[in-house]
Amino acid sequence: MNTAKLYDQVYIWLISSGLRVVAGIVIFFVGIWLIRIIRRRLRKRMSTRKVSSAVQPFILSLVIPALYVLLVLIVIDTLGFQLTIFTTIIGAFSVAAGLALSGTFQNFAGGVLILLLKPFEIDDSIIAQGQEGKVTAILIFYTVLLTVDNRTIIIPNGKLFNEVIVNLSREGKRRLDFEVRLAYAADIDKAKQIINNSIKATADILKDPPVRVGLIGLEIDSIRFTINVWIAPANYLNVKIALMEKIIKDLGAAGVAFPKAG
16 A cells, blocks of 8 residues: 555656656756766867966866766756755855865966966076076976075965066076276276177177177276176076176286275
8 A cells, every 4th residue: 555655656756747857867968978078178178278287187177077066956956956055055165165275276276377377487597476596396386496506495376476477588598787896097998898808708698689898887986887798597697607707807917907995
């Protein structure tokens, strides 16, 4: 008797809700098929646009599960179940997760934008957050710099992307500027000639753009020469040391007068 009543209830439910069940099943399988197509096309589009291989899995891991969750909610709604409780739970969880992981999300978003927009790349020399160094790694949550004195600097991507970034390598060349102070008794033309010869004798200085040497300032006890040369970013420090030493030695050997100390 109980079995007969159960069959009657199932029959009545199928009559009243059969179309919803069929529609839910159809939507579920069509949704699965569409999500698979979206995954393939999204992966192909990212490869075509040369999106970093480091960020592709993260984008897929965000988009695809979200589509599956959306599909399940659509199917549940189609079957006639109330979504109020599900919506409340999801909303509460999202707020709690957002508050707890706000900094992490900022770093993640910054990492994704850095990998997509490429303000700098691996081996570029940059200045950011008061630090200067060569980029050795760009990860999702942070970027790693190596300074010239062999210190490893780890900068969160959230802060890095929202601040000024100076890319010293982007243009492929960098200008080295410094000044030399000489006494008023120094022969200006002779000093310029010696400095230019020192520049020509120093390795790794680019010929284009041309070098510039000239008088730039007059002090109470000295005159100031400015020296501008162009070099590859990777050679900056080595050329600076070598050129400054060469100029000072050549000027001293030629008897060019320097200002007296004190």
